[in-house]
Amino acid sequence: MQLVTPLLVTLAAFAGSAHAVNFTGDVLNGVPVISFLDLANVPSQAISRYYLRVGELNGGAALHIPVMVARGTPESLEIGKKLSLSAAIHGDELNGVRVIQRIFEQLKGLVGTLNGTVISIPTVNPIGIYLNQRNYFTAGASGFLINVNRVFPGEIPPEGGNGAELLAYNIWNNIWGNKSQVDVGIDLHTPSSGGETSLWCYADFRLPYVERLAKLLQPDTLKIDVGEPGSIETTFVDNSIPAITVEMGQAKVWNVSLIDRVYDYVNRVLDDLLIIPSSSNSTTVYQPDLSKSYIVTTFHDTYATYGGFVEQLVTVDEPVTKGQPIANIRNAFGDILETILSPESGRMFQSPRDPSIEPGGSAGEIAYNSTDPECADGCIF
Numbered sequence: 001m002q003l004v005t006p007l008l009v010t011l012a013a014f015a016g017s018a019h020a021v022n023f024t025g026d027v028l029n030g031v032p033v034i035s036f037l038d039l040a041n042v043p044s045q046a047i048s049r050y051y052l053r054v055g056e057l058n059g060g061a062a063l064h065i066p067v068m069v070a071r072g073t074p075e076s077l078e079i080g081k082k083l084s085l086s087a088a089i090h091g092d093e094l095n096g097v098r099v100i101q102r103i104f105e106q107l108k109g110l111v112g113t114l115n116g117t118v119i120s121i122p123t124v125n126p127i128g129i130y131l132n133q134r135n136y137f138t139a140g141a142s143g144f145l146i147n148v149n150r151v152f153p154g155e156i157p158p159e160g161g162n163g164a165e166l167l168a169y170n171i172w173n174n175i176w177g178n179k180s181q182v183d184v185g186i187d188l189h190t191p192s193s194g195g196e197t198s199l200w201c202y203a204d205f206r207l208p209y210v211e212r213l214a215k216l217l218q219p220d221t222l223k224i225d226v227g228e229p230g231s232i233e234t235t236f237v238d239n240s241i242p243a244i245t246v247e248m249g250q251a252k253v254w255n256v257s258l259i260d261r262v263y264d265y266v267n268r269v270l271d272d273l274l275i276i277p278s279s280s281n282s283t284t285v286y287q288p289d290l291s292k293s294y295i296v297t298t299f300h301d302t303y304a305t306y307g308g309f310v311e312q313l314v315t316v317d318e319p320v321t322k323g324q325p326i327a328n329i330r331n332a333f334g335d336i337l338e339t340i341l342s343p344e345s346g347r348m349f350q351s352p353r354d355p356s357i358e359p360g361g362s363a364g365e366i367a368y369n370s371t372d373p374e375c376a377d378g379c380i381f
């Protein structure tokens with residue numbers, strides 16, 4: 001059984017000599033190391049685990065990322081859909097890791113009849129996780145922190161790509177097959193450390209199926225949004241692959257109730273894509289319950305003028321009116337330096353969880369529907 005394939009020509013080309021980076025055949029912690037995921041060579045009706053070799057760190061230590069694939073019946077690779085699940089591209093955003101683990105625990109019992117393929121990367125950014133923070137650390141010139149979710153589809157080193165860009169390049173080309181191995185993408189995040197929301201998503205409604213993908217989440221907030229260049233979501237969407245970014249509550253926790261909700265969501269998507277046809281009646285199209293979802297086009301952030309401590313006056317998802325006090329900024333003695341007012345009527349969307357704040361730090365972000373027609377596809381102020 002062949003588990004690995006030769007290096008792509010493109011990957012070999014930048015190596016200088018093929019043997020220098022051809023680690024095909026390595027085994028790490030009992031898991032085969034691959035340089036390219038070729039779904040045709042992944043066993044059908046099975047869950048397979050791999051490490052993808054994504055390059056080296058400063059000094060040469062090898063870097064790998066884990067990949068799990070659930071391939072269904074042999075014919076379903078052609079006739080079924082291929083779903084990508086990814087998590088922890090920001091190293092402090094960990095709820096999605098557990099969602100993927102639980103989905104794959106579930107798929108063990110279903111993979112024999114699965115009508116399609118699920119490809120997952122539970123930890124996209126192992127360097128960020130190691131450093132217990134958001135970004136990828138690249139060591140050149142004393143070091144830079146790089147947001148990996150702004151550098152997709154990546155770049156190879158001979159063209160100037162750094163470590164983060166090489167990581168993105170390897171994922172885009174050597175797991176997702178330069179879009180050929182993905183039909184729909186879900187990228188799992190949480191807000192950055194220090195902030196708190198409920199369950200929400202970014203969705204670019206301009207591409208068909210994205211709206212359906214977002215509404216199946218039954219989120220607390222659904223942000224219609226044109227996306228961020230270089231993000232996983234927007235890179236998929238730019239390549240006509242429906243995708244959304246799911247944001248789950250808070251960084252650096254495993255929030256069981258949100259993990260449960262997103263686990264159920266992924267199951268609704270698997271059902272909608274007919275990868276796992278509903279056991280009850282697969283001819284019935286699921287109607288999402290959006291009775292508690294706030295669907296908005298616009299976010300408006302507020303910023304502290306002074307460093308100090310932020311005292312929240314409004315909780316996440318609470319309605320606000322324009323001009324309503326939403327936070328106080330206090331100094332170390334407890335004096336109020338300023339009171340932050342809501343810039344719009346809407347809902348408190350994201351609130352500081354960390355009380356310490358610096359000048360320019362977010363004192364609370366409001367979600368609402370702008371009347372400006374230019375915001376119909378989404379705005380962030």
Ligand SMILES: [Zn+2]
Pocket residue numbers: 090093189190191192
């Ligand atoms: Zn994130």
